[in-house]
Amino acid sequence: MKEKGRSVIAQNRKARHEYTLLETFEAGVALVGTEVKSLRMGRASLVDAYATIDDGEIWLRALYIAEYSQGTWTNHEPRRTRKLLLHRAEIDKLVGKIREGGLTLVPLSLYFNDGKVKLEIALAKGKKSYDKRADLAKRDSDREIQKAYGRAAKGRVRELRG
Template sequence: MDVKGVKIVAKNSKAYHDYFVEDKYEAGIELAGTEVKSIRLGNVNLKDSYCLIKDGEMAVHGMHISPYEKGNIFNKDPRRPRRLLMHKREILRLFAKVKQDGYALVPLSIYFRGPRLKLEVGLCKGKKLYDKRDAAAAKDAKREIDRAMKSRRGGN
């Protein structure tokens, strides 16, 4: 997301740990005004969120947006399902993938593209425990190599 005019508000790093991300899609979100204000302050959590497709509409569930503290009666339930805005063809294509191939739709990040709030949705396959161990081992090995290279450069 290194595009000009994009401000990332929150990332779902747990998703990259638990899933292989096969493909990424951008979707708009249907929100109330106080929710947008709360997200601008960074009061959003994507940790245990997921997307479902029902009746040709896609919604994100489990995304927590803290109530806007300067808000009033217009504050909504922090965990309510929120409708995602995508083209009908895209939603149907994703629905076919999820039903047939055992994929999951997982929110990866939430960001502002100009004045609009967007959600990056990943088409993901679940990792097994041994996959997670392999990924952790590779990360540790890379860290060790970087550390060794840094000490070698610094010692000269």
């Protein structure tokens, strides 16, 4: 029976905090058999992973996929470099934007999509510390506003003091 839908294996939660995401892409990942079996058990981490462009191809580096426990001498290396599979037009677009400067490729999530392993990568620009603080302050103020609306909708209006 063929798998349907999308099931997330690993996410890079810090990426949205550390970077401003400009555009996202879905890429296939070239894997060996024991890597896929290990991923089905949910044993992967995107914490230190990043993508580079070498000779017109995109490579994923430092993605951790734990060795498969039932694997033999054919087991894979946990942090090997893996090729990302994208259309040529997408690769050319990414190469052009990264050469402009200040942009990087950040992996956001690794997941199964209809039985195939996919990686969501984003073209991103690093945030400065004051940008991060501003985002946190905005998120907190938005949360307070939502709480106030919720109280007003329930009839428990309490005057907001600014």
